[in-house]
Amino acid sequence: MRLSVFYLAALLSFAPIGGQAAELLPGDALHEEDMLNFAMLALDGIPKEYPNKLSHVMVGPESVQSPRELHPVFYGCFDWHSSVHGHWMLVKLLKMGPDKVVAQDIRKLLNKQFTAEKLMQEAAYFNKFEHRNFERMYGWAWALRLAAELHTWDDPDAQRWAQHLGPLERRLVKLTKGYLPRLTYPIRIGEHTDTAFALGQILDYARTVDDGELIDLIESFCREKYLADTDYPGSYEPSGHDFFSQAWNEADLMRRVLAPEEFSQWLGRFLPGLATEDARIKSLLTPAIVSDPEDPKIVHLAGLNLSRAWTQNGALHALPENDPRRAVLQRSVAAHTKAGLDYVFSGHYEGEHWLATFAVYTLAEVGIEK
Numbered sequence: 001m002r003l004s005v006f007y008l009a010a011l012l013s014f015a016p017i018g019g020q021a022a023e024l025l026p027g028d029a030l031h032e033e034d035m036l037n038f039a040m041l042a043l044d045g046i047p048k049e050y051p052n053k054l055s056h057v058m059v060g061p062e063s064v065q066s067p068r069e070l071h072p073v074f075y076g077c078f079d080w081h082s083s084v085h086g087h088w089m090l091v092k093l094l095k096m097g098p099d100k101v102v103a104q105d106i107r108k109l110l111n112k113q114f115t116a117e118k119l120m121q122e123a124a125y126f127n128k129f130e131h132r133n134f135e136r137m138y139g140w141a142w143a144l145r146l147a148a149e150l151h152t153w154d155d156p157d158a159q160r161w162a163q164h165l166g167p168l169e170r171r172l173v174k175l176t177k178g179y180l181p182r183l184t185y186p187i188r189i190g191e192h193t194d195t196a197f198a199l200g201q202i203l204d205y206a207r208t209v210d211d212g213e214l215i216d217l218i219e220s221f222c223r224e225k226y227l228a229d230t231d232y233p234g235s236y237e238p239s240g241h242d243f244f245s246q247a248w249n250e251a252d253l254m255r256r257v258l259a260p261e262e263f264s265q266w267l268g269r270f271l272p273g274l275a276t277e278d279a280r281i282k283s284l285l286t287p288a289i290v291s292d293p294e295d296p297k298i299v300h301l302a303g304l305n306l307s308r309a310w311t312q313n314g315a316l317h318a319l320p321e322n323d324p325r326r327a328v329l330q331r332s333v334a335a336h337t338k339a340g341l342d343y344v345f346s347g348h349y350e351g352e353h354w355l356a357t358f359a360v361y362t363l364a365e366v367g368i369e370k
Contacts, residue, residue, distance in 0.1 A: 002015045003178060004335035009221075010364070011272040012062070013247075019343070021033075021038070021209075021341060021345075021359070022033040022038060022338070022341045022342060024341065024362055024363050025333070025334055025363075026309065026310065026313045026337060026362055026364075026365050027338055027363075027365050028094065029031065030093075030360075030363060030364075032097065032100050035093050035097050035100050035102060036056075036100070036102045036147075037345065038089065038093060038341045038356045038359060039090060039093050039102045039106060040089070040102075040355040040361055041086075041091075041345075041352050041353075041355075042086040042089055042090050042173070042356060042357075043090070043102075043105055043106070043109060044164070044318070044354045045076055045077040045078070045082075045086055045349075045352070046083060046087065046090075046109065046113070047076055047165065048077070048087050049067050049068050049075055049076055050067075051078060051086070051349070052067045052075070052076075052078060052079070053078055053079045053112070054067060054070070054078070054079075054103060054132075055080070055134065055135070055199060056070060056134075057130040057131060057134075057202070058131055069263040070125065071083075071118055071121075071122060071125065072117075072118040072121050072122065073087075073113050073114070073118045073121075073122050073286075074087070074122060077246035077353045077354065078349070078353040078354070078359060079156055080134075080135055080355040081135055081138055081139035081142055081239065081354050082357075083198070083346075084139055084143050084146060085142040085143045085145070085146075085161075085354070085357040086147060086353075086354070086356075087110070087113065087114075087146060087358060088142060088145055088146040088357065089112065089356060089357045089360050089361075090106045090109070090110060090319075091146065091149050091150060091153075091161075092149055092362065092364060092366075093106065093156070094106045094107065094110075095149065095153050095155070095158070096364065098155070099154060103293060107157060110157070110161060111157065111165075111280075114160075114161040114164050114165065115164060116124035116163075117164065118163045119164045119165055119167065119168055120167050120232060122168050122172065123167035123168040123170075123171045124167075124206040125131065126168075126172070127171070128173050132175065132241065136175070136179065136193070136198070137176065137179070137193070137195065137198035137199075138172075138177060138192035138194075138198060138201070139192075139197065140172045140175065140200075140202070141197065141200075141201035142200055142201065143165075143168060143169070143172055144169065144172060144201060144202050145174070145204070145366075146207040147162065147165055147169040147205060147208070148204060148208040150162035150165065151208055151209060152208060159280055163281070171226075173211065173214060176214065177204060177213065177214060177217060180217055180218070180221055181217070183221075185225075186221075186225045186226065188250075189244075189245060189246065190238060190239055190241070190242025190243065190244045190245065190246060190300075190304065191241070191242065191244065191300070192239070193199060194244050194249055195252040196226070196246070196249040196252070196253040197244055197249045197252075197253075197307075199218050199221070199222065199253055200249070200256055200367065202214070202252040203215065203218045203219070203253070203257070203269045204216065204256070204367050211329045218257075219257050222253060222254060222257045223257065225312075226250055226254055227254075227266065228307055229270050230248065230269045230270060230272075230317055231270075231272060232247045232250075232270055232271055232281070234247060234271065234280055234281035234282070234283055234284040235279075235282075235283055236279075237283055237284060238283070238288050238301065238304055240297070240298070241297035241300045241301070241302075242301065242304045243300035243301075243302075243304045243307060243358075244286070244304065244307050245284065245304065245307065245308050245311065246330070247271065247281075247284055248284065248307070248308050248311035248312055248315070249307070249311055250314075251267060251270065251271070251311060251314075252310070252311035252314045252315065253312055253313045254266055254267075254270075255267075255317075255318035256313055256314075256332065256367075260318055260319075260320070261317050263319075264318075264319055264320065267319075267325070272275075272293075274325045274328060275323075275324040275325045275328060277328055284308075285328065285332040287302050287305045287335050287336050287338075287339035287340075288301040288302075288305055288337075288339070289301070289305050290302050291337075292325055293346040293348050293351055294342050294348045294350055294351055295350065296350040298357075299343065299346075299348070299350050299351040301349055302339075302340055302342075302343035302344075302355055303340070303351075303354070303355055304340075305337075305339040305356050306337065306340030306341070306355070306359055306361075306362045307335070307338045307362075308336045308356070309332075309333050309336040309340060309359060309362045310342065310361055310362040310365070310366070310367075312329050312333050312336065312366065313333045313362070313365060313368065314331050315366050316329040316330060316333065317328060317368050317369075317370070330362075337362060337363075340355075340358065340359065340362070341359055343355060344359045
């Protein structure tokens with residue numbers, strides 16, 4: 001990609017700490033420097049084919065292909081899902097600041113990426129029997145978050161990109177509707193396959209496009225699988241390479257499903273002692289330590305801090321104004337946001353290929369209705 005003079009100048013003066021972004025909190029307006037710094041990571045990573053971590057089932061010699069041959073759009077950023085949410089981040093930043101200096105470079109890259117032919121091939125990948133579980137459900141969730149972002153933007157380019165994304169979008173919706181009734185037990189894990197994270201994103205998508213069947217399917221699943229949960233063992237978190245909190249992902253999902261009063265009562269049963277920062281859940285309110293940002297698994301903990309910030313912020317906004325748990329959550333959101341932002345611009349690709357997405361999601365308060 002041929003970069004603009006503005007982008008090249010910014011790249012040459014790029015500061016690892018990310019400028020003012022390190023001091024931001026969810027809901028703060030992003031300055032132009034912040035948008036540029038976040039965008040730069042995706043603009044650099046999306047066209048970068050290697051290093052690459054494929055998750056590809058091979059059934060014969062013909063299956064041996066390069067990342068770009070397999071995935072003509074989402075081949076960069078080290079893996080498919082990181083590429084997908086890197087594209088989402090660029091769309092989000094462009095939507096937030098269409099007049100910023102970096103907007104020209106973002107549009108140019110997305111126009112190159114989001115062609116009908118390339119996205120048709122991305123959709124066709126899922127048609128093969130061996131690939132039907134590919135990126136289930138983390139990558140699916142981010143792809144549908146991307147679709148929702150485009151559907152809610154009255155911009156000529158975005159409307160065209162949304163049309164081109166349609167075959168992949170419809171394929172993933174169909175796969176989700178076929179999979180969820182067969183998922184007897186929700187997956188509770190601090191990494192990609194956590195069910196609660198995916199369902200929160202996909203429910204937002206379903207409501208955006210008014211897919212009543214998908215909405216009912218997800219809401220029924222949540223009430224059946226999560227509503228009776230009580231006394232979450234918070235001291236068991238985190239494990240050594242979490243980038244999600246099972247507890248807070250579940251809370252962030254259930255605040256989408258339940259009415260405010262019902263959610264408040266459910267949260268009291270699920271995380272008792274939250275208002276007093278009880279020792280049983282103290283670790284859920286304490287930012288994780290990242291001992292080695294060059295280790296691709298340990299740096300997950302930087303993402304955990306950011307995802308905890310956005311999920312706790314979601315729970316906070318769902319509680320009544322006079323609820324004492326709000327003050328606890330406000331402090332925790334601030335601490336986790338700061339701890340996560342400290343590693344977004346580390347200079348190590350292990351984190352830089354994906355952490356900016358988590359930062360923008362957190363700061364833009366995505367999925368939170370005001």
